[in-house]
Amino acid sequence: MKQSQLFTKTLKEAPRDEKSPNAKLLIRAGFIDKLTAGVYSYLPLGLRVLKKIENIIREEINRISGQEVLLPALHPKKNWKITDRWQYKEMFKLKSREGKDFSLGWTHEEIVTPLVQNFVKSYKDLPVFVYQIQDKFRDELRVKSGLLRGVEFLMKDLYSFHRDEKDLNEYYEKVKKAYFQIFKRCGIGKQTFLTLASGGTFSKYSHEFQTLTPYGEDRIYLCPKCKLATNKEIMKEQNYRCQKCKSQKLEIKKAIEVGNIFKLKSKFSEAFNFKFKERDGKERLILMGCYGIGLGRLMGAIVEVHHDKNGIIWPDSVSPFQIHLLSLERSSRVEKISRKLYKDLQKGGVEVFYDDREDKSPAEKLIDADLIGLPMRMVVSERTLARGCVEIKKRNQKRGKLISISKVKKLI
RNA sequence: CGGGGCAUGGUGUAAUGGUUAACAUUCACGCUUUGGGAGCGUGCGAUUCCCGGUUCAAAUCCGGGUGCCCCGACCA
Numbered sequence: 364m365k366q367s368q369l370f371t372k373t374l375k376e377a378p379r380d381e382k383s384p385n386a387k388l389l390i391r392a393g394f395i396d397k398l399t400a401g402v403y404s405y406l407p408l409g410l411r412v413l414k415k416i417e418n419i420i421r422e423e424i425n426r427i428s429g430q431e432v433l434l435p436a437l438h439p440k441k442n443w444k445i446t447d448r449w450q451y452k453e454m455f456k457l458k459s460r461e462g463k464d465f466s467l468g469w470t471h472e473e474i475v476t477p478l479v480q481n482f483v484k485s486y487k488d489l490p491v492f493v494y495q496i497q498d499k500f501r502d503e504l505r506v507k508s509g510l511l512r513g514v515e516f517l518m519k520d521l522y523s524f525h526r527d528e529k530d531l532n533e534y535y536e537k538v539k540k541a542y543f544q545i546f547k548r549c550g551i552g553k554q555t556f557l558t559l560a561s562g563g564t565f566s567k568y569s570h571e572f573q574t575l576t577p578y579g580e581d582r583i584y585l586c587p588k589c590k591l592a593t594n595k596e597i598m599k600e601q602n603y604r605c606q607k608c609k610s611q612k613l614e615i616k617k618a619i620e621v622g623n624i625f626k627l628k629s630k631f632s633e634a635f636n637f638k639f640k641e642r643d644g645k646e647r648l649i650l651m652g653c654y655g656i657g658l659g660r661l662m663g664a665i666v667e668v669h670h671d672k673n674g675i676i677w678p679d680s681v682s683p684f685q686i687h688l689l690s691l692e693r694s695s696r697v698e699k700i701s702r703k704l705y706k707d708l709q710k711g712g713v714e715v716f717y718d719d720r721e722d723k724s725p726a727e728k729l730i731d732a733d734l735i736g737l738p739m740r741m742v743v744s745e746r747t748l749a750r751g752c753v754e755i756k757k758r759n760q761k762r763g764k765l766i767s768i769s770k771v772k773k774l775i
Numbered sequence: 776c777g778g779g780g781c782a783u784g785g786u787g788u789a790a791u792g793g794u795u796a797a798c799a800u801u802c803a804c805g806c807u808u809u810g811g812g813a814g815c816g817u818g819c820g821a822u823u824c825c826c827g828g829u830u831c832a833a834a835u836c837c838g839g840g841u842g843c844c845c846c847g848a849c850c851a
Binding site for chain 2: 372374375376377378379380381382397399400452453469470472501503504505507508512562569580623625627653655673691692693694723724725726727728729730731733742744745746747754
């Protein structure tokens with residue numbers, strides 16, 4: 364894509380009403396735009412990142428047999444009366460012109476359970492794994508830190524349906540692995556810890572995936588020896604000791620919850636009377652699990668982890684483009700070679716962001732490149748061409764190196 | 776929901792009771808310039824968040840509201 368055609372622009376300064384690094388940088392670089400507190404638009408660059416994240420998640424969930432659907436965001440009251448969650452405080456409610464009650468979906472158990480119930484009648488139909496990537500709405504008392512906690516946000520929610528507890532437990536472990544894989548592929552594997560958390564109203568325990576960052580809203584207790592992480596509520600029960608080695612020398616770290624997995628067991632199948640026929644002809648309740656990842660929050664967390672004073676440093680896997688090609692100066696030679704490289708790279712299947720802007724100084728292009736943060740920068744200038752080269756520099760390295768233009772073609 | 780802070784062109788700031796609300800940047804045009812936000816000139820862009828009050832006079836003081844940020848509580 365040509366940068367001259369991008370309708371967004373970078374800002375020299377971050378708007379004063381944002382403080383968290385993810386919000387400041389993503390807004391300055393033109394990835395997102397704030398509509399109101401906790402509600403952001405994704406602009407072309409930001410959407411490309413979101414799509415990359417989405418695809419990573421999709422691949423990993425498909426790999427564990429997830430079947431993708433898209434459920435409605437608009438929910439009739441009746442589903443929520445069945446589980447007695449119509450009064451849930453974070454739920455946005457609205458009325459139709461005729462006075463019918465609706466809500467905006469903040470989670471989808473009430474929708475997916477009766478849906479799957481329509482089709483699943485026998486043990487032969489089980490297990491079933493259904494997921495979607497969709498907007499959620501939560502009437503938060505306090506939004507926080509840009510993309511880290513919003514009122515409207517994209518979420519991947521996976522629901523699993525099982526014949527027995529053993530099957531549920533096995534799948535739960537599979538999801539854990541898939542989640543680690545997702546966070547690893549998104550470039551925050553090293554900073555993300557599985558933490559034991561309370562299960563809320565559903566079960567004794569659940570698990571959270573917590574990414575360490577100063578702007579996180581949670582505090583986790585980390586055993587430096589075992590690398591075991593535990594959240595606050597559970598730690599209270601354990602008297603602030605590592606569950607494994609019983610050490611009391613725990614580090615308290617701020618973290619943001621990027622994923623959460625629960626065993627719902629029969630909580631929802633009971634409410635909807637969702638039963639299946641076992642081999643012996645008897646009816647049994649379905650057991651369920653649910654597994655969520657907030658996509659925008661994940662994107663925010665990635666920026667929180669990967670940035671420096673000059674801008675974002677995208678991991679390859681989620682970067683909106685692979686290479687930032689800068690036609691640094693206005694000279695016919697530089698422009699000609701840049702255009703050629705742009706075409707060649709595109710033909711070679713490389714995602715190129717081509718800074719072909721004619722009215723920007725070299726300095727401005729370099730600074731914008733750092734701010735936008737693509738992992739690789741390729742500079743074409745009179746200086747490099749004098750040696751038959753272009754300059755290649757990784758965003759996370761200080762210095763670049765010159766490589767000959769013919770070599771670039773080989774690399775492609 | 777409790778507490779704190781802030782609100783002035785698109786963005787960042789100045790003006791603390793007294794001319795026509797200033798500066799930088801952005802944007803448009805012209806000339807010059809080209810490896811870390813380059814220079815000069817010209818121009819566009821504001822109901823100073825909203826409503827009310829005090830005053831001869833309000834961006835500025837007072838009251839109410841709204842919005843945003845931060846801390847805490849809350850959080851499937």
